[in-house]
Amino acid sequence: MRFIIIDGLDGSGKDTHANLIQEYYLAKGEKVIVRTHPSKDNAYGINAKKALLGHGKINHIKASMYYTLDVLRSVRKYHGKAETVIMVRYLMGVAYLPFPIAKLLYMFFSTILPTSNYMFFLDVEPDELLNRLLKRNEHEMFENLNDLIKVRGKAIELAKNWHIINTGRKIEQAQLEINKILDRLDNEILSHK
Template sequence: MKFIVIDGLDGAGKDTQAQLIYEDYKNKGYNVVLRSHPSIDTNYGRKSKEALLKTGKINHLKATVFYGLDVISSVKKYFKKDDIDILIFSRYTLAVVYLPNIINLIIYKIVSIALPVSNYMFFLDVSPDESLKRLSTRDEAEEMFENKKALVKARNKSLNVIYNWNIIDANRDPLTINEEIKKLIKD
C-alpha cells in the first residue's frame, strides 16, 4: 500500500491536492481511499469540528484531542488493508502544533513513532496572508485557528517540528503544486 499524507495550514490546499491525487489514482484503476480529518463520518471527527467552531482553552484542547482520536481511528480502520492500493490522508499529525510549546514537540515525537510514516508526506507551506485570502473565499464558519496570529504561530511551529517531510511551496496555483507532488511520488 502506498500511504500519502497532505498536511499544512488551513487554506493551504490540502483537500484540493488530496482530491487531485485521489482522482489521478482512481482513474488509473487503483483502489484508493481518501480520509480528510477531522472527518464527518466518525464521532471523534464531529466532536473535533464542533470544538473548532468555538473558542476558549477547553475547546482548543477538545479539538486537538478529538482530532487525534479521529486520525487514530482512520489508521486502525484503513492502514495495511490488503484491498487498498493507495491510502491518502488530508491532515495527519501536525494538529499537535496547536498544543502549547514543548508539549507539542514531545507529543509530535511520540505520534511520529506510534503512527505510520511514509516517504510521501507533504507539508503544503502557505504564507499566513495567502491562507487568509483563500479562507475568505470559502462559505464556511471561521474556526478558532483561522486568524493571522494563529496561522503565523502554527506555521512556525509546524516548520520546527517536521522532519523527513516534503515541503511544498503552496503559494502557487493548485495544478503546479499537484505536478510537483506527483513528480515526488513517482521518484
C-alpha cells in the same frame, strides 16, 4: 501499500491536492482511500470540528482530544485496506499546541502512527492563508494572522523531513511538483523489489 500523508494549515489546499492524488492513482487502476480529518462520519470527528468552531481553552483541549481519536480510528480502520491510502490532516494538528508540547506529541505520534516517505506539508504564506480562509462560511479558532504565523512556524519546524510544497501558487504547478515526487518514490520502491 502506499501510505500518503497530506498536511498543512487550513486553506493550504490539502483536500484539493489529496483529491488530485486520488485521481492520479485511480487512473492507474488502483484502489484508493482518502480520509480527511476531522472526519464527518463518526462522533470523534464531528466533536473535533464542533470544538474547533468554538472558542477558549476548553474547546482547544476538546478539539485536540477528539481530533487525535479521529485520526487513530482512521488508521485502525483504513490502513492497509487499499493500494493507496491518503490521510489528510494527520500529524500536524499538534502544531496548534504550545511548542514544547507540540514537539513531544509529534515525536510520540510519529512513533506510534504509521508514517512513510510520502509525507507532504502544503505551505502557504500566512497572509495568503488568511485571505483564503476569510472567503469561507465557517471560521475556526486559529484563523487569524497572529495564530497562522505562530502555527506555521511550528509546523515547518516539525516537517523538516517532509516534502514541503509551496501551494501559494497555481494548483497545477504545485500538483506537478507533487506528481514528480510521487513518481520518484514509486520508482524507488519498484527498483527495490
